[in-house]
Amino acid sequence: MTQEFAWTSIGLMSIFGVIFSTLPIAGAFFFRPRKSNASKVTSYECGLHPKTTPLIRLNVQYYLFALAFLIFSIEILYVFPWAMNFKTLGPIALLEMAIFLGVLLMGLLYAWRKGGLEWK
Amino acid sequence: METIENLFLTLKALALMGPEMLLPTALFEALKTPLGIIMGVSILLVIAPVTMLFLTWMERKVVARMQKRYGPNRVGKFGSLQPFADGIKMFMKEDIIPLAVDPLLHTLAPMLVVVPAVMLFSVIPFGKNMVFADLNIAILFIMSISSIETIAILMAGWSSRNTYSLLSSLRAAAQVISYEIPLGFSLVPVVMISGSMSTYGIVMAQQEGWYIFTPWGFLAFLIFFISGVAEVNRSPFDVAEAESELVAGFHTEYSGMKFGLFYMAEFLGGFAISCFAVTFFFGGWLDPIQQLTGIAVLPTWIWFLLKSYVFVFVLFWFRGTLPRFRVDLLLNFCWKYLLPMALLNIPLAAAWHYLPDGIVFKLVGWVIGMAIIFGTHQAFTHKRLKRLYSAYDRPDSSLRTAPQQG
Numbered sequence: 272m273t274q275e276f277a278w279t280s281i282g283l284m285s286i287f288g289v290i291f292s293t294l295p296i297a298g299a300f301f302f303r304p305r306k307s308n309a310s311k312v313t314s315y316e317c318g319l320h321p322k323t324t325p326l327i328r329l330n331v332q333y334y335l336f337a338l339a340f341l342i343f344s345i346e347i348l349y350v351f352p353w354a355m356n357f358k359t360l361g362p363i364a365l366l367e368m369a370i371f372l373g374v375l376l377m378g379l380l381y382a383w384r385k386g387g388l389e390w391k
Numbered sequence: 392m393e394t395i396e397n398l399f400l401t402l403k404a405l406a407l408m409g410p411e412m413l414l415p416t417a418l419f420e421a422l423k424t425p426l427g428i429i430m431g432v433s434i435l436l437v438i439a440p441v442t443m444l445f446l447t448w449m450e451r452k453v454v455a456r457m458q459k460r461y462g463p464n465r466v467g468k469f470g471s472l473q474p475f476a477d478g479i480k481m482f483m484k485e486d487i488i489p490l491a492v493d494p495l496l497h498t499l500a501p502m503l504v505v506v507p508a509v510m511l512f513s514v515i516p517f518g519k520n521m522v523f524a525d526l527n528i529a530i531l532f533i534m535s536i537s538s539i540e541t542i543a544i545l546m547a548g549w550s551s552r553n554t555y556s557l558l559s560s561l562r563a564a565a566q567v568i569s570y571e572i573p574l575g576f577s578l579v580p581v582v583m584i585s586g587s588m589s590t591y592g593i594v595m596a597q598q599e600g601w602y603i604f605t606p607w608g609f610l611a612f613l614i615f616f617i618s619g620v621a622e623v624n625r626s627p628f629d630v631a632e633a634e635s636e637l638v639a640g641f642h643t644e645y646s647g648m649k650f651g652l653f654y655m656a657e658f659l660g661g662f663a664i665s666c667f668a669v670t671f672f673f674g675g676w677l678d679p680i681q682q683l684t685g686i687a688v689l690p691t692w693i694w695f696l697l698k699s700y701v702f703v704f705v706l707f708w709f710r711g712t713l714p715r716f717r718v719d720l721l722l723n724f725c726w727k728y729l730l731p732m733a734l735l736n737i738p739l740a741a742a743w744h745y746l747p748d749g750i751v752f753k754l755v756g757w758v759i760g761m762a763i764i765f766g767t768h769q770a771f772t773h774k775r776l777k778r779l780y781s782a783y784d785r786p787d788s789s790l791r792t793a794p795q796q797g
Binding site: 274276277278279280281283284285287288289291292293295296298299300302303304305306307311312313314315316317321324325326329333336337339340343344347348350351354355356357358362365368369372375376379383388389 | 424425428429431432433435436439481482483484485486487488489490491492498501502503505506509510513523524525526527530531532534549551552553554555556557561564565568569571572575576579580582583584586587588638643644647648649651652719722723726727730731734737738741744745
């Protein structure tokens with residue numbers, strides 16, 4: 272099976288996936304009741320009327336996690352090509368990868384010690 | 392035996408015979424490939440909702456039995472028609488869109504959450520010659536596709552303009568992106584040893600022995616499965632929809648079929664994670680009896696389904712047994728335990744590869760590897776994590792001082 276064929280299949284799958292997820296909502300459009308009233312369309316707040324919008328400024332902590340994620344997910348992309356050719360590249364590449372992962376681990380320890388991984 | 396094994400391939404060939412007779416030969420040759428693909432897509436899109444219906448019934452039945460209840464037993468024999476009744480109910484429900492929400496994003500989010508869950512099915516090797524798209528970078532595909540879910544959850548939470556939804560979606564986003572890191576690193580040893588990133592290739596590489604029976608495979612499986620459960624927001628990692636504190640999480644403002652789509656994505660994601668755990672560590676569709684004795688007992692796709700439903704059952708078992716994680720403990724567990732363990736696993740796998748052949752060496756390597764894993768686990772849990780996990784020991788903890796009486 273060629274890769275072009277596989278990617279064509281994936282492309283078609285995504286198109287059909289979108290149709291698949293649209294159909295239930297579109298189908299329900301013809302069956303569902305439409306009896307709206309004023310209290311039905313307020314935001315849910317455990318019975319009270321919401322006073323303010325929840326769109327507030329967010330804690331910077333969320334972005335720290337996002338940054339850590341970004342760094343590590345790019346590192347994974349660097350590790351996978353080596354892992355693919357691990358058997359042919361031999362021990363020298365293993366040593367180099369050990370250094371790379373060591374630097375990565377130091378970065379993790381730095382973030383850990385600095386409290387960047389604490390959820391407050 | 393052979394006929395059952397090749398059931399789906401035979402069905403596909405039969406279905407292609409109709410157009411072959413009706414259409415001119417040249418046109419048929421041109422249309423053969425797209426027709427084949429569309430047939431594969433339609434089979435997958437039939438399997439997905441059927442799986443989801445069955446899983447909802449199974450979850451309710453299993454969890455009920457664990458809690459000494461009967462579960463659904465009114466609609467149909469053993470409540471087997473219950474999922475259909477639920478589906479019809481959701482279909483007939485009013486679609487409430489509160490005034491405050493952003494209608495476009497609010498409608499798009501449930502659609503977006505289902506598409507990646509369905510697309511994950513396209514790289515699962517269900518049996519011999521039964522993978523829909525044999526990508527050579529399937530592992531990267533899985534990781535990238537499953538992180539689309541984050542965007543959908545953020546869209547749902549943000550567009551709802553509801554405090555509970557927003558809080559839950561931010562938690563879910565932090566959780567999903569964090570657990571993707573150990574998930575990715577736990578698959579690195581699998582790629583190293585099998586030398587392939589296609590799901591089919593990994594299964595073929597396990598003909599010499601399943602990866603679960605190696606020390607690194609054992610650790611990688613545990614990390615993969617735990618992160619996978621967290622990735623699809625299932626219990627005990629379901630802080631995103633913690634009903635005891637956040638009402639219903641990011642789908643608080645959803646009703647009717649839109650809520651149904653979120654539900655569907657969760658179940659399909661759980662099933663896909665079980666399938667991938669089987670594929671990467673438990674030999675996929677390989678027949679264990681045939682591997683040991685050379686006699687094929689059941690078709691490969693039945694073996695695959697049997698193995699994956701074991702893990703689906705484990706998912707429900709988690710739900711029935713484990714209490715929910717607190718959100719800071721959840722993230723500590725990911726970054727300060729799973730990630731270092733996953734990094735440790737890479738040199739372990741390399742050492743395993745350089746072990747000389749022979750049963751004695753493998754046995755000694757196995758014992759040493761397991762000792763390293765267990766020792767690291769002990770070091771983590773006893774010295775550092777116990778202290779880090781305990782809220783009472785943290786200097787800034789408000790729990791440290793007992794509340795004043797009176």
